[in-house]
Amino acid sequence: MHIDEEEYQELINRPLVDRERLLQENPSAASRGKQGKVLGGRADRLHVGTSETQILPSERHSKRGKYGNIPTEYNGAFYASKKEASRAMELDQLQKAGEVVYWTRQVPFILEAGIKYIADFVVVWKDWNITIEDTKSEPTKTPTYRMKKKLFKARYGREITEI
Numbered sequence: 001m002h003i004d005e006e007e008y009q010e011l012i013n014r015p016l017v018d019r020e021r022l023l024q025e026n027p028s029a030a031s032r033g034k035q036g037k038v039l040g041g042r043a044d045r046l047h048v049g050t051s052e053t054q055i056l057p058s059e060r061h062s063k064r065g066k067y068g069n070i071p072t073e074y075n076g077a078f079y080a081s082k083k084e085a086s087r088a089m090e091l092d093q094l095q096k097a098g099e100v101v102y103w104t105r106q107v108p109f110i111l112e113a114g115i116k117y118i119a120d121f122v123v124v125w126k127d128w129n130i131t132i133e134d135t136k137s138e139p140t141k142t143p144t145y146r147m148k149k150k151l152f153k154a155r156y157g158r159e160i161t162e163i
Contacts, residue, residue, distance in 0.1 A: 067139040077105075084120055084135040087163050091123060099126055107132075111151040119160065136162045 064070055069081035075092065079085035094100040102124040109117045109132075121133040132152075136145070141162075149160050 067137065069137075069140075081135060083137070083163070087121065087133070087135055091121065100124065101126055101128070109152060109156070111148060111155055115148065115151060117148040117152055120163075131161050132158060133161045133163050 065080065069083075072079050072082045072085040074085040074088050077088070079088060088105065091100055091103045095103065100123055103121055105121050107119045107122045109119060111117055119132045120135050121131075123131045123133060125131070134145075152158070152160055
């Protein structure tokens, strides 16, 4: 899929979530202020003071996840795993090198029957190709994920790139 400059500008300037609707559904979000940035309809827990080039295990979320993942923060943002944080660092490096024009994380897609799939990353490459990426390990390739992957392909005609 290729997009032109105008579509790209619209993509990067579009809000990811309707703030008013979010506050109605979750009044406690208003109290987070600058502590939490809303992405994809959920609060993304941000931590201040981390080095841009360093990936650190999250102090607030040091417990291992259900699939053995270690919650990690990179560049002030919280990631569900070291692998996901590493990919964010790679994308930052690719963007500085000019290979990637823009990337964003935790992007929601509505599938059939109101089912929601949240992509880890959406990447716009220098040739204006767009890839949808999900960081996966064998244990996280659950039947639910496989079903959503097929529904995504059927609805959007695109493959999800597993990292």
